Amino acid sequence: MRATLSPAARLHRPSEYAAALKGRRVARGALLVVSTPRERPEADAQARLGMVIAKRFAARAVTRNTIKRVIREAFRHRRASLPQRDFVFRLHSPVAPGSLTQLKKQLRAEAEALLDRVQSS
Template sequence: MSETQFPRSARLLRPAEFKRVFDNTALRGSSQHLLLLATPNEQDQARIGFVLAKKQIKRAVDRNRIKRLIRESFRHHQSDIDALDFVILGRAGLAELDNQQIREMIDALWFRLKRPSHDRRTNSKGKKRRQSGR
């Protein structure tokens, strides 16, 4: 199997799989229009699921376009991503973005997740973030 395919085994399909990500979120990334939640899985590959509510993204054609763009981006980045289960949540205003803006937004989220974990604890200027609970 090519590393750029998107087989059924790379998708979150059952409600229990989504619940596991929501209940045990280990990593999160967000932008103005997307929220990405992730948790380690026992598989040998990353998997992805979508939550694009009709209340947030009214038209089915827009929901399908967004899923198609994110799936394509995931397909190209999945070999660089650890074995994690991802849930992508769409926020209001996502449907108004054009395809290029959505691609750039999701690619930026993948890039942030691919950084080593010690880099995630520093802000964009290289300074350490404050740890909570001090």
């Protein structure tokens, strides 16, 4: 059986993304920024993930999909220990050309560091 991130753990509506992106920036790394809405979550809320990976920063679809896959996996492993809020990961700077293996290692380390900051805030 594959380990997946359930639909209840993801953001779906543009209004959910807009609220998180207008909210406060929780953490920033070399490639990614994590934002969350300012309003308090509902009582039965759980941590949910949204991603904005722009084509202008990662031109190749393979690169964008790799970025999403790495972020999704890091979030899935940490989801139970995160605050019950919506989190949007946004790519804010261009990805340097190189191998996908190097990119995966860099992104995994950055995603883990950002999630540590989110968890402690």
